[in-house]
Amino acid sequence: MATQRDRLMAAAVRAAKQAKQWALVAAREAEQLLREAKKRAESLERRRQLKKRLLKTARAMSAAGKAAVVAGMAAGVAAARAEISRGGKPAKRKKR
Numbered sequence: 001m002a003t004q005r006d007r008l009m010a011a012a013v014r015a016a017k018q019a020k021q022w023a024l025v026a027a028r029e030a031e032q033l034l035r036e037a038k039k040r041a042e043s044l045e046r047r048r049q050l051k052k053r054l055l056k057t058a059r060a061m062s063a064a065g066k067a068a069v070v071a072g073m074a075a076g077v078a079a080a081r082a083e084i085s086r087g088g089k090p091a092k093r094k095k096r
Contacts (some may be wrong), residue, residue, distance in 0.1 A: 002010075
């Protein structure tokens with residue numbers, strides 16, 4: 001027959017095993033939450049970087065568009081000056 005001390009030790013061992021199991025479960029849960037938090041942080045960082053790239057691209061395209069307008073105006077002015085220097089005759093267009 002088990003003594004009171006033996007029963008107490010057996011209960012302590014069972015409690016320790018149960019505590020170890022719960023600690024392992026808690027560690028797995030914490031690891032999973034950490035992975036999820038990292039994913040979210042990375043996706044937020046990716047979104048920020050994408051926004052920066054899009055803004056930079058938009059600025060470049062805007063500058064290119066302005067340059068195209070300026071180049072068009074310059075070409076128009078040059079064509080007008082060339083027309084004036086030819087005596088006011090409009091340039092002949094070839095028929096297609």
